[in-house]
Amino acid sequence: MRITDYGLLYWTVVGVLALLVASPFFSRVLVYPRTEFFTELWILDENHKAENYPYNITRGQNYTIYLGIGNRLGYCAYYMVQVKFRNQSQPAPTSFGPIENRLPSSLPSLFNMAAFVADEQVLEIPITFSFNYTWDEQLSKVELSSLRLNGVWLNMSNCTLSWDADKKAFRGILFFELYLYNADTNSFKYHGRFVGLWLNMTVSI
Amino acid sequence: MKNLPRYKNLTIIFYTTILFLYSASFIISPVLCYSQEDARIAIQSAEGTVLNCYWAVFEAEKAGANVSSMLQVLNEAGWLLSRAGVAYNNGDFNLAYEYATNCTQMLDGRVDEANSLKLEAENARRMDFLVNYVGSSVGAVAIVVGGYAFWVFLKRREKTVEA
Numbered sequence: 001m002r003i004t005d006y007g008l009l010y011w012t013v014v015g016v017l018a019l020l021v022a023s024p025f026f027s028r029v030l031v032y033p034r035t036e037f038f039t040e041l042w043i044l045d046e047n048h049k050a051e052n053y054p055y056n057i058t059r060g061q062n063y064t065i066y067l068g069i070g071n072r073l074g075y076c077a078y079y080m081v082q083v084k085f086r087n088q089s090q091p092a093p094t095s096f097g098p099i100e101n102r103l104p105s106s107l108p109s110l111f112n113m114a115a116f117v118a119d120e121q122v123l124e125i126p127i128t129f130s131f132n133y134t135w136d137e138q139l140s141k142v143e144l145s146s147l148r149l150n151g152v153w154l155n156m157s158n159c160t161l162s163w164d165a166d167k168k169a170f171r172g173i174l175f176f177e178l179y180l181y182n183a184d185t186n187s188f189k190y191h192g193r194f195v196g197l198w199l200n201m202t203v204s205i
Numbered sequence: 206m207k208n209l210p211r212y213k214n215l216t217i218i219f220y221t222t223i224l225f226l227y228s229a230s231f232i233i234s235p236v237l238c239y240s241q242e243d244a245r246i247a248i249q250s251a252e253g254t255v256l257n258c259y260w261a262v263f264e265a266e267k268a269g270a271n272v273s274s275m276l277q278v279l280n281e282a283g284w285l286l287s288r289a290g291v292a293y294n295n296g297d298f299n300l301a302y303e304y305a306t307n308c309t310q311m312l313d314g315r316v317d318e319a320n321s322l323k324l325e326a327e328n329a330r331r332m333d334f335l336v337n338y339v340g341s342s343v344g345a346v347a348i349v350v351g352g353y354a355f356w357v358f359l360k361r362r363e364k365t366v367e368a
Contacts, residue, residue: 003363007356014352022345024337076266076276078259112290114283116259116276118266123280152291181259 040070261319
């Protein structure tokens with residue numbers, strides 16, 4: 001037997017060995033580049049599920065939800081969540097068109113929450129809230145006085161909810177708009193995303 | 206001579222009052238006298254500190270450091286800053302000042318911590334580059350070259366044996 005008869009086997013072994021040794025190099029070089037950079041925003045109920053969201057609200061009672069932010073921007077992001085509340089006639093944030101062109105609601109923010117999220121990480125913020133309101137039976141409207149959010153009292157005067165005959169409820173939406181810190185302008189810019197919960201302020205007759 | 210004990214009591218009361226007022230000035234004054242301007246400056250300072258810390262963490266993460274503990278602190282500080290903003294809007298400047306100061310204190314020394322994390326990550330990345338890029342590719346080339354040299358050696362040896 002000549003050595004050249006083992007040529008194929010020999011070079012196969014050498015090739016496999018070389019590939020094994022080079023595998024850490026290839027694992028770093030042959031990586032498909034990330035092409036999509038975005039942020040996820042969601043709300044879950046108190047059991048971390050998308051099932052039993054609070055809807056029928058009782059005055060002064062606490063409700064818990066989880067606000068989640070998933071960062072896929074490729075860098076550690078500095079977000080600002082603006083907490084707002086509106087009735088059915090007040091301006092909502094826009095939901096259509098390219099996400100960059102969407103506009104936030106023109107309503108003032110009740111509370112601003114800073115959120116720092118590392119790339120490819122998720123931050124879940126537990127939010128416990130309760131409402132204080134009064135029912136004007138004669139005018140058939142609910143007048144909100146305050147929102148307690150994670151132990152912070154927020155003034156909500158000037159916010160009223162009219163009777164929604166279709167839904168048979170005093171409906172308002174508690175929503176969270178997401179802003180992203182922009183280093184170029186040194187300020188927060190609306191990130192085109194919001195989530196909210198429709199709530200019915202129940203009254204005892 | 207009859208008035209001496211009364212005089213003595215008055216002296217004690219006088220000195221006690223002075224001592225009480227002096228101590229009270231340390232305890233009460235820092236709590237009660239923050240103006241709107243004080244609160245505004247404290248909040249601005251806290252915002253600046255949060256931003257500086259964020260940039261330090263941003264750079265550390267970019268260098269490959271694990272910044273999860275730093276982000277937890279930043280989120281807590283951000284919460285205090287949010288509360289300071291609410292207190293300020295409600296006109297409670299003492300509370301606003303307190304929250305803003307707590308926020309600044311919470312981030313005290315965190316920029317240095319983030320910078321050291323960044324340095325560690327950079328060193329780890331250098332090491333990673335040496336081992337996984339240079340070491341791995343040089344090792345693979347060495348195996349191919351060594352394999353070829355050994356192959357040539359075996360062939361020559363075979364020829365010598367045959368001769």
